Amino acid sequence: MKKVIVLLLGLIFSTYGYAQNDDEKQIKKIYNQALTKGKAYDWLNYLSNQIGGRLSGSVQAQLAVDYTKAQLDSLGLDRVWLQPVKVPKWVRGTPEFAYFETSPGLSTNVSICALGGSVATPLGGLKAGVVEVQGIEDLEKLGKSKIEGKIVFYNRPMDPTLISTFAAYTGCVDQRYSGAEEAAKYGAVGVIVRSMNLRLDDYPHTGSMGYGDTPVSKRIPAAAISTKGAELLSTTLKLSEDTQFYFKQNCKQFDDVESFNVIGEIKGSEFPNEIMVVGGHLDSWDLGDGSHDDGAGCVQSMDVLRLLKTTGYKPKRTIRVVLFMNEENGLRGGNKYAEVASNKKEKHVFALESDAGGFTPRGFSFDCSDENLKQVQSWKTLFEPYYIHLFEKGYSGADIRPLKDDQMVLAGLRPDSQRYFVHHHAENDTFEHVNKRELELGAASMASLVYLFDKYGVVK
Numbered sequence: 001m002k003k004v005i006v007l008l009l010g011l012i013f014s015t016y017g018y019a020q021n022d023d024e025k026q027i028k029k030i031y032n033q034a035l036t037k038g039k040a041y042d043w044l045n046y047l048s049n050q051i052g053g054r055l056s057g058s059v060q061a062q063l064a065v066d067y068t069k070a071q072l073d074s075l076g077l078d079r080v081w082l083q084p085v086k087v088p089k090w091v092r093g094t095p096e097f098a099y100f101e102t103s104p105g106l107s108t109n110v111s112i113c114a115l116g117g118s119v120a121t122p123l124g125g126l127k128a129g130v131v132e133v134q135g136i137e138d139l140e141k142l143g144k145s146k147i148e149g150k151i152v153f154y155n156r157p158m159d160p161t162l163i164s165t166f167a168a169y170t171g172c173v174d175q176r177y178s179g180a181e182e183a184a185k186y187g188a189v190g191v192i193v194r195s196m197n198l199r200l201d202d203y204p205h206t207g208s209m210g211y212g213d214t215p216v217s218k219r220i221p222a223a224a225i226s227t228k229g230a231e232l233l234s235t236t237l238k239l240s241e242d243t244q245f246y247f248k249q250n251c252k253q254f255d256d257v258e259s260f261n262v263i264g265e266i267k268g269s270e271f272p273n274e275i276m277v278v279g280g281h282l283d284s285w286d287l288g289d290g291s292h293d294d295g296a297g298c299v300q301s302m303d304v305l306r307l308l309k310t311t312g313y314k315p316k317r318t319i320r321v322v323l324f325m326n327e328e329n330g331l332r333g334g335n336k337y338a339e340v341a342s343n344k345k346e347k348h349v350f351a352l353e354s355d356a357g358g359f360t361p362r363g364f365s366f367d368c369s370d371e372n373l374k375q376v377q378s379w380k381t382l383f384e385p386y387y388i389h390l391f392e393k394g395y396s397g398a399d400i401r402p403l404k405d406d407q408m409v410l411a412g413l414r415p416d417s418q419r420y421f422v423h424h425h426a427e428n429d430t431f432e433h434v435n436k437r438e439l440e441l442g443a444a445s446m447a448s449l450v451y452l453f454d455k456y457g458v459v460k
């Protein structure tokens with residue numbers, strides 16, 4: 001009896017070892033292919049340098065749809081299509097201009113940019129006194145008497161002690177998103193928000209903002225100021241309380257326009273009705289060329305399907321790449337994709353998003369059950385040779401979140417985040433700041449995770 005058990009155990013372990021060995025080999029193939037014949041970097045070069053910033057509703061966004069569809073068409077997938085979606089169209093207009101004035105005629109220019117969705121200033125610009133706050137909660141303490149007729153200057157910096165810069169971003173971004181809506185309630189005439197950037201430099205960082213249910217006539221203009229500009233303005237206000245701030249912007253919101261999610265898929269050989277999604281968002285802000293946010297995630301996702309194909313892997317489940325439109329200022333693409341999936345009663349079992357920059361991958365965060373996380377963690381040793389070590393519960397991605405149900409696994413690629421917010425939503429989010437190998441390692445890591453989930457399935 002003992003002998004039988006020992007034999008059985010031996011068999012189990014050798015089968016397991018054999019499977020591990022197969023997985024090691026397949027993953028090695030994926031990394032080798034990505035690092036020697038990867039396509040992600042070339043695709044990104046085109047998206048960034050031939051097309052550029054791809055704000056929803058822009059000509060560039062449409063060019064990006066056409067280009068990525070043509071590239072997916074060339075990969076020999078089973079199906080490539082465009083999914084129509086109406087998106088908002090906001091246009092920045094001519095470059096913004098700002099200065100502060102400590103006494104008549106004595107002024108200092110600072111770098112600003114309109115926040116996405118903001119209204120324009122009056123035609124001749126807006127000039128007013130400034131009240132600096134560390135956050136929305138300060139408004140109530142100050143009250144209407146101190147705020148009315150002023151420009152509110154939100155200056156709470158990102159917390160440098162947080163190792164995840166995304167956590168630091170989350171700790172600040174309410175100022176950008178809701179700052180104008182809240183300040184308008186106290187009679188402010190405009191808001192200036194410190195850029196979400198950990199570095200001191202002269203780039204203002206845009207990003208979405210909303211007015212909630214503020215009536216159109218009560219909406220006040222909102223702009224981001226560079227971190228250096230914010231420091232200078234803050235110091236100046238301490239010396240001279242009566243400093244006046246001037247800014248001018250002529251951005252405009254138009255009616256919604258038609259755009260598309262770009263989708264390609266490889267049909268599953270065993271479970272074609274079980275769908276696995278890998279994606280990023282194709283739109284970007286308009287200041288840079290959106291290389292890190294999120295050109296990188298798009299080209300990595302496209303390469304995932306190519307890597308599986310070129311390494312000879314035949315997925316059991318249907319694997320889809322989805323390039324979502326309008327993550328930045330509306331999430332219409334993510335919502336539309338989930339809506340269509342639900343109308344068609346499609347069964348999504350897994351979704352992975354890359355939307356945290358094209359930097360060296362560290363691992364993944366998972367929005368899933370404990371059982372599924374356990375399964376992922378059992379694959380840790382397969383990723384060790386590639387220095388991928390982070391497998392934890394957490395946020396997946398904005399575009400795939402609308403798909404969430406309690407059965408599926410949602411995941412986000414987690415690259416090193418230390419430099420991300422230097423570039424995020426700013427003019428310096430450009431191609432030269434993406435490292436080819438780092439980008440390719442991300443694509444290979446994603447393809448490996450997709451491979452494992454396809455092969456072993458999600459735990460139900």
Ligand SMILES: [Zn+2]
Nearest residue numbers: 293294327355
């Ligand atoms: Zn993004």
